[in-house]
Amino acid sequence: xxxxxxxxxxxxxxxxxxxxxxxxxxxxxxxxxxxxxxxxxxxxxxxxxxxxxxxxxxxxxxxxxxxxxxxxxxxxxxxxxxxxxxxxxxxxxxxxxxxxxxxxxxxxxxxxxxxxxxxxxxxxxxxxxxxxxxxxxxxxxxxxxxxxxxxxxxxxxxxxxxxxxxxxxxxxxxxxxxxxxxxxxxxxxxxxxxxxxxxxxxxxxxxxxxxxxxxxxxxxxxxxxxxxxxxxxxxxxxxxxxxxxxxxxxxxxxxxxxx
Amino acid sequence: xxxxxxxxxxxxxxxxxxxxxxxxxxxxxxxxxxxxxxxxxxxxxxxxxxxxxxxxxxxxxxxxxxxxxxxxxxxxxxxxxxxxxxxxxxxxxxxxxxxxxxxxxxxxxxxxxxxxxxxxxxxxxxxxxxxxxxxxxxxxxxxxxxxxxxxxxxxxxxxxxxxxxxxxxxxxxxxxxxxxxxxxxxxxxxxxxxxxxxxxxxxxxxxxxxxxxxxxxxxxxxxxxxxxxxxxxxxxx
Numbered sequence: 050x051x052x053x054x055x056x057x058x059x060x061x062x063x064x065x066x067x068x069x070x071x072x073x074x075x076x077x078x079x080x081x082x083x084x085x086x087x088x089x090x091x092x093x094x095x096x097x098x099x100x101x102x103x104x105x106x107x108x109x110x111x112x113x114x115x116x117x118x119x120x121x122x123x124x125x126x127x128x129x130x131x132x133x134x135x136x137x138x139x140x141x142x143x144x145x146x147x148x149x150x151x152x153x154x155x156x157x158x159x160x161x162x163x164x165x166x167x168x169x170x171x172x173x174x175x176x177x178x179x180x181x182x183x184x185x186x187x188x189x190x191x192x193x194x195x196x197x198x199x200x201x202x203x204x205x206x207x208x209x210x211x212x213x214x215x216x217x218x219x220x221x222x223x224x225x226x227x228x229x230x231x232x233x234x235x236x237x238x239x240x241x242x243x244x245x246x247x248x249x250x251x252x253x254x255x256x257x258x259x260x261x262x263x264x265x266x267x268x269x270x271x272x273x274x275x276x277x278x279x280x281x282x283x284x285x286x287x288x289x290x291x292x293x294x295x296x297x298x299x300x301x302x303x304x305x306x307x308x
Numbered sequence: 309x310x311x312x313x314x315x316x317x318x319x320x321x322x323x324x325x326x327x328x329x330x331x332x333x334x335x336x337x338x339x340x341x342x343x344x345x346x347x348x349x350x351x352x353x354x355x356x357x358x359x360x361x362x363x364x365x366x367x368x369x370x371x372x373x374x375x376x377x378x379x380x381x382x383x384x385x386x387x388x389x390x391x392x393x394x395x396x397x398x399x400x401x402x403x404x405x406x407x408x409x410x411x412x413x414x415x416x417x418x419x420x421x422x423x424x425x426x427x428x429x430x431x432x433x434x435x436x437x438x439x440x441x442x443x444x445x446x447x448x449x450x451x452x453x454x455x456x457x458x459x460x461x462x463x464x465x466x467x468x469x470x471x472x473x474x475x476x477x478x479x480x481x482x483x484x485x486x487x488x489x490x491x492x493x494x495x496x497x498x499x500x501x502x503x504x505x506x507x508x509x510x511x512x513x514x515x516x517x518x519x520x521x522x523x524x525x526x527x528x529x530x531x532x533x534x535x536x537x538x539x540x541x542x543x544x545x
Contacts, residue, residue: 264385291387293526303387305319 062087062225062255063108063145067122070103070112070279077103079279080122085225085272090247090256092270092287094263096307099276101259105227108257109145110138127224143170146218150230152210159185159205160198162213166221180220187253188216189246208239212246219254226250228258232265244269263303267291275299319384326376326397327454333369333404334450336362338443340411341509345439347418348502351426359415366408373401389523393456396523400453403512403519407446410505410512417498417505425495428485434474435499438506441471445513449520458524461517471510478503 061084070078078100085091085108093101106112107124110131124131131141143166155162163181172180181198185191190212194200202213211231218226228247232240247256247269260266266273267287274284275296283296294300301307340362347355377398380386386394429435445467452460482499485491491499522528 263387267385267387292391294388300388304390 060087061085062127063257064125065104065107065122066125068104068107068124069121070100070107071119071121073117076279077118078107081276081279081281083274083281083284085255085257087255088251088253089271090251090258090269091272091274092266093257093259093274093276094261094266094302095276095282096302097261100279101276102229104276105147105229105257105259108225108227109142109147111142111147113138143221144223145225145227146221146223147227147229148211148214148218148231150233152207152214152234154202154205154210154213156201156203158199159194159202159213162202163216163220165217170221184216184220185213187219187246187250188212189242189249190216206239208235208242211235211239211243215243215246219250223254225255225257228256230259230261233261240265275302277302319380319386319390322376322380322384323390323393326373326380326394329369329373329376330397330400330404331450331454333366333373333401334446336366336369337404337407337411338446340366340408341414341439341443341446341506344411344414344418345435345502345506348414348421349426349429349435351418351421351423351429353419356415356418359411363408363412366405370401370405373397377401392523392526396453396519399519400450400516403516404446407509407512410509414502414505417501420494421498422492422494425492425498428491428495429499434478434481435503435506438471438474438478438503438510441467441474442506442510442513445471445510446516449513449516452517452520453523456524458521461520464514464517468510468514471507475503475507 063085065081065083068078068081068083069076081104083104093104095101103112103118106115107120108126108131112118112120120132126141126145130136155165160181163184164177167177167180182191182195185194190209193209194205202210205213211234215226215231232243235243244265247258250256251271258266258270270287272284273287273290275282275290275294275298277298283290283294283299285295290299291303294303340359343355343362344359346352347359377394380394381391384390445464448460448464452458479500482491482496482503486493486496518529
């Protein structure tokens with residue numbers, strides 16, 4: 050089995066080596082070696098329970114919010130060890146944003162939702178006033194909300210709320226954005242809008258998306274990594290993997306002849 | 309509007325349907341080659357008409373295979389081996405369609421052939437060998453497609469070389485015959501056309517074999533250099 054990436058990108062935005070995550074009685078991830086290329090979209094796929102969500106939650110130390118999990122190995126962000134002593138996990142999460150399956154908007158206005166991270170950083174009001182529209186534009190939401198920024202965010206549709214969450218993550222200028230099943234609760238139109246937006250965004254932000262939707266991984270990502278039972282089975286250019294996977298396990302999963 | 313039978317069946321079942329359509333198309337193509345060349349060798353316009361009657365059937369099968377392939381791509385979003393089987397089927401159906409068209413062309417040549425040509429065609433003893441080899445090539449390629457095996461088609465290039473050699477021999481025989489007036493110009497010219505059509509059918513069989521290799525392995529065989537693929541045209545006289 051191909052456990053190590055053979056064509057490692059020269060300058061990965063994130064890089065894991067020997068990554069093992071243990072729960073009390075089992076290993077959720079087993080010695081994963083994987084590079085996430087800069088300014089590309091990487092899809093992480095695999096059956097339920099394969100460890101893909103745990104993998105991306107290690108990339109911004111969100112995994113530490115789950116009690117009882119132990120992380121071993123190396124996770125580097127642009128060369129810097131994220132789990133080194135003295136590294137502030139909150140600062141890590143600001144640099145490496147995350148969007149979840151269900152939109153997590155705050156019960157405040159559209160504007161305040163986007164401004165949230167900047168206010169935590171004590172950014173001056175003038176900077177916030179510039180950053181909010183910019184983030185909304187990058188999240189392809191500006192044209193729909195520009196005249197009504199004081200409207201409660203909860204009044205937006207599900208797709209708009211998810212793009213608002215992306216705008217909030219983008220407002221603090223992250224270099225990488227993690228998306229955990231970010232379109233699984235959306236209809237095809239809202240999903241398409243987010244995929245188009247992400248495609249534009251990758252020129253500035255490296256994207257790592259976990260998805261159960263094989264077709265989405267095929268159409269929306271540049272690189273795909275397949276995990277099975279906590280191990281990295283195969284990683285490579287998406288077009289190659291979906292046309293001619295190297296590993297039998299990958300073929301069985303992609304074609305639905307699994308198990 | 310009622311959906312066609314099997315429209316919502318699992319992908320495996322629909323792939324079998326596609327494979328069976330392709331196999332039927334191949335059988336008809338092989339039948340068309342045999343009947344067309346036999347009609348030519350015997351100057352038999354009746355059998356040539358039977359070949360012409362096969363053409364709409366082949367076209368219907370091609371249309372069916374294309375529609376099925378596109379439907380499977382659209383509805384099942386297939387990947388990996390499934391995707392390669394469907395794309396290979398689409399390409400193979402083009403080859404089989406071309407093979408059917410060449411058989412039709414041979415039948416049309418038969419209908420132009422003067423009745424008295426039968427004796428002159430005795431010079432084309434190599435034509436029968438070409439027919440056997442080309443039909444065998446199509447048959448080998450399609451069986452490999454149905455069984456999902458690339459090994460049987462690995463030596464098809466060699467068989468194609470043999471067909472090319474026979475093609476050259478038939479061409480020379482006809483040119484010599486026309487030169488020494490033992491073959492009428494009309495018979496010789498039409499024979500050279502049939503010779504050419506058979507050689508092209510063999511090329512399409514090689515192409516089918518290449519699609520099978522891609523379907524099974526995911527890699528497309530390298531295109532052979534022109535010199536290896538086709539011997540230089542013999543000089544007339």
